[in-house]
Amino acid sequence: MVEIGVGKRVAVVGATGAVGTEMVTTLHARKFPVGQIELFASERSAARTLETPYGVLTVNPFSLEAAREADIILLAVSGDFAKQYGHALTERGAVVIDNSSAFRLDADIPLIVPEINGHLAKGARLIANPNCTTAILVVALAPLDRAFGLKKVIVSTYQAASGAGAAAMAELRQETANALAGRPVGHKHFVHPIAFNVIPHIDSFQDNGYTREEMKVVWESQKILGRPELAVSCTAVRIPTFRAHAESVTIETHAEITPAAAVTVLMDAAGVTVVDDPAAAAYPMPLTATGEYNVEVGRIRRNLVFGAHGLDLFLCGDQLLKGAALNAVQIAECVIA
Amino acid sequence: MVEIGVGKRVAVVGATGAVGTEMVTTLHARKFPVGQIELFASERSAARTLETPYGVLTVNPFSLEAAREADIILLAVSGDFAKQYGHALTERGAVVIDNSSAFRLDADIPLIVPEINGHLAKGARLIANPNCTTAILVVALAPLDRAFGLKKVIVSTYQAASGAGAAAMAELRQETANALAGRPVGHKHFVHPIAFNVIPHIDSFQDNGYTREEMKVVWESQKILGRPELAVSCTAVRIPTFRAHAESVTIETHAEITPAAAVTVLMDAAGVTVVDDPAAAAYPMPLTATGEYNVEVGRIRRNLVFGAHGLDLFLCGDQLLKGAALNAVQIAECVIA
Numbered sequence: 001m002v003e004i005g006v007g008k009r010v011a012v013v014g015a016t017g018a019v020g021t022e023m024v025t026t027l028h029a030r031k032f033p034v035g036q037i038e039l040f041a042s043e044r045s046a047a048r049t050l051e052t053p054y055g056v057l058t059v060n061p062f063s064l065e066a067a068r069e070a071d072i073i074l075l076a077v078s079g080d081f082a083k084q085y086g087h088a089l090t091e092r093g094a095v096v097i098d099n100s101s102a103f104r105l106d107a108d109i110p111l112i113v114p115e116i117n118g119h120l121a122k123g124a125r126l127i128a129n130p131n132c133t134t135a136i137l138v139v140a141l142a143p144l145d146r147a148f149g150l151k152k153v154i155v156s157t158y159q160a161a162s163g164a165g166a167a168a169m170a171e172l173r174q175e176t177a178n179a180l181a182g183r184p185v186g187h188k189h190f191v192h193p194i195a196f197n198v199i200p201h202i203d204s205f206q207d208n209g210y211t212r213e214e215m216k217v218v219w220e221s222q223k224i225l226g227r228p229e230l231a232v233s234c235t236a237v238r239i240p241t242f243r244a245h246a247e248s249v250t251i252e253t254h255a256e257i258t259p260a261a262a263v264t265v266l267m268d269a270a271g272v273t274v275v276d277d278p279a280a281a282a283y284p285m286p287l288t289a290t291g292e293y294n295v296e297v298g299r300i301r302r303n304l305v306f307g308a309h310g311l312d313l314f315l316c317g318d319q320l321l322k323g324a325a326l327n328a329v330q331i332a333e334c335v336i337a
Numbered sequence: 338m339v340e341i342g343v344g345k346r347v348a349v350v351g352a353t354g355a356v357g358t359e360m361v362t363t364l365h366a367r368k369f370p371v372g373q374i375e376l377f378a379s380e381r382s383a384a385r386t387l388e389t390p391y392g393v394l395t396v397n398p399f400s401l402e403a404a405r406e407a408d409i410i411l412l413a414v415s416g417d418f419a420k421q422y423g424h425a426l427t428e429r430g431a432v433v434i435d436n437s438s439a440f441r442l443d444a445d446i447p448l449i450v451p452e453i454n455g456h457l458a459k460g461a462r463l464i465a466n467p468n469c470t471t472a473i474l475v476v477a478l479a480p481l482d483r484a485f486g487l488k489k490v491i492v493s494t495y496q497a498a499s500g501a502g503a504a505a506m507a508e509l510r511q512e513t514a515n516a517l518a519g520r521p522v523g524h525k526h527f528v529h530p531i532a533f534n535v536i537p538h539i540d541s542f543q544d545n546g547y548t549r550e551e552m553k554v555v556w557e558s559q560k561i562l563g564r565p566e567l568a569v570s571c572t573a574v575r576i577p578t579f580r581a582h583a584e585s586v587t588i589e590t591h592a593e594i595t596p597a598a599a600v601t602v603l604m605d606a607a608g609v610t611v612v613d614d615p616a617a618a619a620y621p622m623p624l625t626a627t628g629e630y631n632v633e634v635g636r637i638r639r640n641l642v643f644g645a646h647g648l649d650l651f652l653c654g655d656q657l658l659k660g661a662a663l664n665a666v667q668i669a670e671c672v673i674a
Contacts, residue, residue, distance in 0.1 A: 242533055286533070
């Protein structure tokens, strides 16, 4: 543990990855009361040092005994790792906030997006952070659900390389350079080359023809919104962008909805920035959403298929922030509130 | 006119653009009976020569008198140009096939995708070639409509730079090189930078909040399918790919539909290649659809929102081929059949 000031003992496990490094940065940027901090990673990445806003920190190989001395443990690790250590990490009183899919659908573990159900953090020892696409989606859907009652949700995604980790982001860069130079493009972290391509395949395929990524959006949205019967369908698509996910969303609502009424609701919604001025060519884009905490929502218009009960909208949120690290830190804020 | 062999006199107007060059290549590749060929372009592009499968051809400045001596005139020009010259070009008996949006919705002008309504070419003097996104979409939708009866269609697109022309394709390349080199990215043909970005804005915004590109998909699909009341909604999005458009499509049908029944119908459909083997990571992608005549259709699965009447699918087609030049040449084939 490195002394920082007065506050909580915080451990970040998986600290050298794309999400882990953003967790450390976000703790600092949001002035989370960090008393001491300790970074852990796998043997492969450990014993490195990491430049952080808290200074240059050593990254230690993960140790259950050392990590669980913390008050708050942020996990940016694989689902398998989380399953192996998640519960054990809580045994000395730490609160564990896990970014993997390991516990998200467990009935007794809260799955939290603070703007929606942050109250569930109180008293919980193990808390799940949602899938990135889901977190970005429900921040916009929840206020619309409260105001108009969601009936159907149809989503197509435009997902950035960061969702597959830091190495995948580097691969997008390398593949693209290869393509421009006329060299063989190659690919390693993606199933096919991603440079100047579109891959409608994220995570593994399920028996119903959907990918696991698509079903995460269905299952996790239902749980976070508290609407287990909500009809949700998703097509999850990887595209050659670096770190902000965009989503094209069509909804049908129980109550009548108008674009103006939806804008009023969304302007008041925490975590949302309405970016919707066609005349000024203003709408959500990775270019503008990257590095932002809020999810951009725009292209709000009456849907041509569901009539007075339908709305189309377009979202964009930073996959590493609201989709991962920011949401985890916000959960930590709820824990100590 | 340059002598080629025995056959029709063909003029291509706008021959130096992304679509025009593909028209010439496609005429040759499909062994269209070209007797003589003459290429026209604007003053700016004319007096150049163009390497074609018919040899190096001179590109002449457009002349109404010269062009309308042809039997078949393929127009790869702006809507304004088509409006100005389209009808006049037919006055000596030529059949004009126009790739612009000028005449597509005119009640007395056929809007043709040969696999669907090629019979309308007989006797027509002026024929409209559909919007690229629409052409790619309806090739897959028409057989499903015939078999199951479409009720609702919801589309989100992943559109390539080629839809904005050859200069836009060059701009994507340049912007991307700039981004990789850490130089200012810049932008000219797109409203915002497109390198590693997503722009949910193609063509101009309409009063209803949809773009004209999105409404083209609605209006033209209704006309080509002969279903003026069909509920269609579209979100059209530009992404950093070069020349194949992908589309995420959700349909609701009047009759019950299953993925297996849909696959059977699509396997028999002209212009469609079913690419749908998740276990082999086979699905439609720009990487594989580029340069192909057929539209790839895959990710065929029961939709989670419309139940037994719903299907999700993913399409990818070459924007310059089925989305433009190939469809125009196929129309020409119908004309002389």
